[in-house]
Amino acid sequence: MHDGYDSHAITQLRSKKNKADACIPYHFLHEKEPALSGDIETVNTIFLTSKECAFKCLMCDLWKNTLDEAAPFGAIIKQIEYALERLPQADVIKLYNNGNFFDTKAISPKEYPAIVKLLKGYKRVVVENHPKLCNRHCIAFNEMLDGRLEVAMGLETIHPGVLPRLNKQLTPKDFKNATGSLNQHNIDVRAFVLLNAPYITDPQESIVWTLKSIQFAFECGVVRCAVIPVRPGNGVMDVLWREGNYAPPSLAMLEDVFEKALLLGQGQVFVDTWDIGFLSTCTFCFDARKKRLEKMNLEQKILPEVRCSCSQTYSAQTL
Structure with a gap:
């Protein structure tokens, strides 16, 4: 097993980015999510077109919808306005910029007052950010809000042989310190x-380390964990697959880890169901199983299994 790929090697293996408009979010949607109280909240999620993340994580494919340079001043505000004009009212708003909301090279702090004005009335505001960039700008933004701020951070895994190879420039201690600091505010x-x-190719071992990582996150003070099935298609992940250093998960694995995580009873757990068709080749049960996962996300409880002959094994796809 090699030490992994650095930022240069990762970017060299990429395809071209998708064409992006700096004044229009590349996607937005209206969804539902449970509050910590258990009540169901409506959520407006806006995927902002922003500067590419400075951290070139091995498994990431979010760079495909980013800009090479920072969006012009005021463009992020225009994007939020554009989406909100087309979305219904909601309890919660998520502003995901495929990077770090508090990276001043991506979003200028001078834009915070105008952004906050657009967020008035939302009970909760969720942004994404790297643990090492949870700085004074994060605190300043929080103090401007009338709703509660939630910062979504990638822990990824606490596997000691894997996390250093992800090129995330993060340790479990960094994540714990960032979470503690945010909770204090x-x-x-x-x-x-x-x-x-990547680098965990045994299905059972992968599930074990996913659960260990979820437990660690909750112990740090996290209130919600989202499980992301790692997909190929970003260039370097396809190379790792051919090398035997990555194996796509199966839908049965995602179901298994979700159920086990819910049984921990330590906090809310969700699984990402966006574009998970690559997890299954079965046309008979996929839709029903996906709907089951989505309902479990909302209800936070294990629902009856969708029975199908294909669902009883951790069958890996082949490249």
């Missing part, structure tokens, strides 16, 4: 945890 934290991180 009454800011909630959501953690992103990987299923089938």
Whole structure:
């Protein structure tokens, strides 16, 4: 097993980015999510077109919808306005910029007052950010809000042989310190945890380390964990697949880790169901199983299994 790929090697293996308009979010949607109280909240999620993240994580494919340079001053505000004009009212708003909201090279702090004005009335505001960039700008933004701030951070995995190879420039201690600091300022934290991180190719081992990482996140003070199945398609992940250093997860694995995580009873757990068609080749049960996962996300409880002959094994796809 090699030491991993550095930022240069990762970017060299990429395809071209998608064409992006700096004044229009590349996507937005209206969804639902449970509050910590258990009540169902409506959520407006806006995927902002922003400067590419400075951290070139091995497994990331979010760079595909980013800009090479910072969006012009005021463009982020225009994007939020554009989406909100087309979205219904909601309890919660998520502003995901495929990077770090508090990276001043991506979003200028001078834009915070205008952004906050647009967020008036939302009970909760969720942004994404690297643990090492949870700085004074994060605190300043939080103090401007009338709603509660939640910062979504990628923990990914606490596997000691894998996390250093992800090129995330993060340790579990960094994540713990960032979470503790945010909690001290009454800011909630959501953690992103990987299923089938690179370099863990045994299905059972992958599930074990996903659960260990979820437990660690909750012990740090996280209130929500989102499980992200690692997908190929970003260039370097396809190379790792051919090398035998990555295996796509199966839908059965995602179901298994979700159920086990819910049984921990330590906090809210969600699984990412966006574009998870690559997890299954079965046309008979996929839609029903996906709907089950989405309902479990909302209800935070294990629902009856969707029975199908394909669902009983951790069958890996082949490249």
